[in-house]
């Protein structure tokens with residue numbers, strides 16, 4: 126076994142919470158090590174509905190703390206990464222099965238004002254007979270509300286947090302599993318296994334964060350060997366992606382007969398994303414997949430609203446994720462709190478173990494701040510919170526000016542197809558210039574592997590974003606998997622497997 130380094134903070138888990146905590150801690154002057162056993166965002170953090178939202182439905186469950194924090198975070202996150210986060214309008218068609226119109230209007234008034242709102246437009250009511258959002262809906266739906274939230278590329282949000290942490294000096298190890306953690310007085314000793322070659326190594330850290338998502342209990346008891354009661358409740362949620370069912374850029378929030386809600390969201394140009402479900406889950410979270418009843422449920426829930434129902438044959442992709450919720454004793458999965466709970470295990474002055482339960486993509490930044498607040502006793506010289514006003518890599522773009530900025534960027538690369546340059550602007554923001562550095566023609570970017578994915582981009586992702594497989598690139602760093610055929614996907618796999626061409630290891 127090879128000896129490793131000494132760190133202030135070790136983080137287990139490369140999802141949004143682990144990467145968010147690693148970034149915040151490294152930026153406050155701690156030396157951080159993060160281990161992710163698979164790819165970054167390979168578990169729950171790439172399987173979300175991809176909304177930065179207050180969670181209109183949580184108001185019904187009186188989750189005011191969570192909703193207020195989440196609503197306030199919308200504009201903070203939007204300003205930090207206007208390339209991967211953008212405003213979206215949501216249409217709620219009204220019908221008799223819902224609460225009375227004035228009650229919903231009041232709920233949306235609260236939603237508009239609870240967390241402060243300067244950039245996002247307010248709620249309005251819509252006459253469905255005279256608005257593009259009415260087209261395709263059954264005629265019986267005559268009016269609707271339209272309110273604001275945001276869309277996020279969830280997997281890229283995770284990677285950009287990891288990138289920022291690494292740019293500030295953090296050690297990020299993917300495909301590295303923490304197999305044991307032992308407390309030795311004022312330090313944790315972690316045994317890690319590189320899953321590529323089976324090599325084991327040891328590091329020590331003054332504090333340990335368990336951000337293992339659906340594996341949080343396994344890390345507490347199996348990895349850290351603590352005698353902790355199970356506090357998590359695993360709830361699976363699935364999505365389907367179908368050929369586009371609407372011709373506008375607004376999303377729908379449909380309330381189903383069972384009281385649950387279902388989103389239909391414009392997705393990746395030619396598609397609509399539909400989800401989600403709530404199903405109790407047991408077993409290995411890495412194997413979570415959509416079930417037949419979930420497919421039926423989602424098709425049925427959305428078709429209920431549509432003039433032309435959607436069919437199984439319209440489905441192009443599906444994915445499922447497991448929410449690592451905090452068990453608050455609610456009887457129904459959908460009613461279990463979505464708020465996060467941070468537990469601290471620290472006997473006396475020994476090294477602390479902080480575990481993360483629950484949470485949302487939306488609240489990851491605040492969760493990181495709260496986590497570090499809890500660890501302040503161990504790190505008294507830690508610098509103050511800083512992430513509220515900081516941008517994520519590539520995000521130094523005016524919030525309201527993304528389109529102008531992207532048009533300007535497109536002008537610098539006239540040899541690229543407009544669709545490709547737009548995709549690159551969205552994915553990389555201002556780091557597009559590091560990716561395309563020195564290129565004066567398409568040929569300079571190497572082979573086009575399909576959908577505008579070049580050899581140069583693959584090399585960039587390998588060098589800067591921990592991408593190691595075609596799946597990492599096609600389904601997490603991008604969603605090009607939806608646009609490429611089988612032979613193109615095979616070409617990407619061959620390219621990723623080949624030695625990376627020389628490319629700067631650090632972007633922009």
Ligand SMILES: Cc1cc2nc3c(=O)[nH]c(=O)nc-3n(C[C@H](O)[C@H](O)[C@H](O)COP(=O)(O)OP(=O)(O)OC[C@H]3O[C@@H](n4cnc5c(N)ncnc54)[C@H](O)[C@@H]3O)c2cc1C
Pocket residue numbers: 137138139140141142143160161162163164165166167168169170171172173174175176177178301302303304336337338339340344348360361362363401402445446447448449481483484485486487488
């Ligand atoms: C269906 C669904 C829809 C959702 N929609 C939204 C939404 O629209 N908006 C929103 O804000 N939130 C949403 N959420 C919630 C959000 O996705 C989660 O709260 C968040 O992604 C959890 O992140 P995490 O970092 O805690 O966990 P994860 O992303 O699961 O990360 C944990 C990581 O730990 C790693 N790991 C585990 N054990 C070890 C070990 N021993 N060694 C090394 N690594 C280890 C795993 O591989 C994993 O990558 C949704 C969740 C689901 C399931």
